[in-house]
Amino acid sequence: MGGEPRGYDDLDVHLDTLKRQGLLYSIDRAIDKDTEMHPLVRWQYRGGIAEADRKAFLFTNITDARGRHYPGARVAIGALAGNRQIYALGMKKPEADIGKAWLEAIAHPIAPRQVATTSCQEVVETGDILSKPGHGLDALPIPISTPGYDTAPYLTAALWFTRDPDNGIQNMGLYRGNLKAPDRLAVMMERSTLAGGGVHWLKYKKRGQPMPVAVALGAPPIVAFVGPQKMPLDCDELTVAGGLAGCPINVVKAKTVDLLVPAESQVVIEGFIDTERLEPEGPFGESHGYMALEEYNFSMRVTAITRRSSYTITSIISQVTPSESSVIKKVAYEPLYLSHLRDALNIKGVVRVSMHEPLTNLRPFVFLIMKKGMPKTEIWRALMGTASLTPAIGKFCIALDEDIDPEDTDHVLWAIAYRSNPQTDTHVVPNRGKGHGPALKGSDIDATMLIDATAKGDYPPVALPKKEYMERARAIWGELKLPPLRPQSPWSGYSLGDWSETWDACAARAAQGDWIANGRRSAAHMSSTAQPQDPARGIPDEDK
Known part of the structure; x- marks a missing residue:
């Protein structure tokens, strides 16, 4: 009745799709909707289960705390956005095309x-x-x-x-x-x-x-x-x-x-x-x-x-994030903000917008990934544009470089710690509404903090083994049948500009076992005038 939907599924068809894809738990035993149902699904979000392994739950035998039953009724939880794959199936589009x-x-x-x-x-x-x-x-x-x-x-x-x-x-x-x-x-x-x-x-x-x-x-x-x-x-x-x-x-x-x-x-x-x-x-x-x-x-x-x-x-599973409701918002909010910055404000150097999900629920922390070499004025224009789009989003807006993974909070804190100066790279914008959350005691009006945590020039390489060595070690890890790995960014070293061909050659020799040659090089350039911790730059590589 009402005509067949064209281009979209109703909920029942969607649930059938999830079942075929192995993304649905159908729970036929009696479950109390008042005391058991949400706690059961909650473990999927607080039990260390990766997002990709979460599924939808369909309850078909529902009771309540008074022992009542609900014939002909079912309750679905996680069926809209238990994970991104479930969301994509509801959209009838590949995950990469959602934005x-x-x-x-x-x-x-x-x-x-x-x-x-x-x-x-x-x-x-x-x-x-x-x-x-x-x-x-x-x-x-x-x-x-x-x-x-x-x-x-x-x-x-x-x-x-x-x-x-x-x-x-x-x-x-x-x-x-x-x-x-x-x-x-x-x-x-x-x-x-x-x-x-x-x-x-x-x-x-x-x-x-x-x-x-x-x-x-x-x-x-x-x-x-x-x-x-x-x-x-x-x-x-x-x-x-x-x-x-x-x-x-x-x-x-x-x-x-x-x-x-x-x-x-x-x-x-x-x-x-x-x-x-x-x-x-x-x-x-x-x-x-x-x-x-x-x-x-x-x-x-x-x-x-x-x-x-x-x-x-x-x-919907909501409350403490990550949750179903935060997945629903995240996959749509981020492209909306990216479009606002790149298209409405014409800030083309914004590569990506990411909103922090665990515990904070997207709204307070917004991360902007910026192209290298962006003028400082454009970085600050992007930060201000992010903070001003909607009243409830953007209590902390942070600009980051492309090598920083915004989904890894430790990675973000690493950038803030070493790529920003609290005196020159932060700005507090007053008179922000309190937004979504419990009242902050002692403050009637909130504020927004903008942080430029992008590198202000070249940096030394990230201090991890180069990619080829990490990949070889990972292959050995698999051969030894050690526990499954879940790589965390960064998992290999890479250059950030402050690195010379000479140092690269010295490192290559060391990896080949010829570190004594590097000792001969440094012995040839001993100094009686240098002070401890003075930079030693521009020393040639006689062993080339």
Whole structure:
């Protein structure tokens, strides 16, 4: 129903693909959604499992803490971005093409196509029955994400649809949703980061009207990927999803509110958000890695729940990163920032943008990889451009050379330690919003630090054996059947400019066992006037 999707898969087809690719654990034993489900998947992220080895989990026998069962319902976790391969399958593109796909989708959006009927409205529940125990939200197997700290089940992978009352443009965002009653939700739409739903709420409040809202669960992955991304206000994210898919996204009109929702969704929750009163919401384990404490947020009254007769709900592993939610953001944020710097600001010397993921959740640390020889003015323009693009991203912006691996924090700290001077190579920009995270005690307004950790000239070589020697040793390692290696950058030495042909020749002789010849060279150039640690440059190589 609703027409066959062209160019994108619904969630069920995507899960079948993951199963065929060996990327899905199907868990058929009874699992308690309130105490066991998220902790089980959490071990995939805190148990030393490499990202490439993570998989999606599909729970088919769901119970809750009261012993209830949910026939006909499944919960998928990690199915959107358990790792980059899973994400790429949802995009239906090779991993290497994802960044380019995002840029092209933003540049060439495709409007959605409205259909008359859809499977997400096979079962419709409205009216007084929504408030009864076992109905409404209480009938859905929504997991508790952080058992022991969260105060309720939360929607974590839900797409929230609102419409600007002034220009009629829809917005789609991914926000956390706190279940409060069978017919009531609380939602956090962060105004400090200009979330579209929060901006619309202010406009409805000014009009003295409640805000219509629709919440899609289990939308097609290619639509779900757009929800967390930071698109400009007045951008209909469904058009960007169409650009990603290369075809219109099928949409259907909701039953009780004037909004269009993805027709291939699994479940849709409809209702109105109160613009006169706010409701305490939380605590909830947030993606910055701390518990978000109870605060006042928006309250939604549910007017309808529609769904497929058999349905799958997606839930996202978030909280302490790395997590599923950070993978979803990282693979899209980085090319967006690179495009901003290279295309919008015309800083062509930016090679790569990388956002630090473990524990910090992408937003605070942004690393810029710069071409060698970039003018200092361009390096600083890139740093400032990074800090100013969006309010919540870029507390620490750091420029690095191409030989530094931004995914290795130790490598980054090495560059900061030896390629930057805190007095001349740092700058603090005041009056930054507090962004996403717990309040910093004693500070109402945050700041941004810019660091130029690029080399300010030539450096001696990296002090590791040259590549050919490391590769030979690695082959011997394998022959000896020693434990598998996971090379860390840098794993071999390389020149950074301050190295002469003479020194290279001396090193080659030493590797061939002829180090005594190098001793003859140095003996011929003893000095009675040099001071300890004076440089010894330009000494010829008589043994050439």
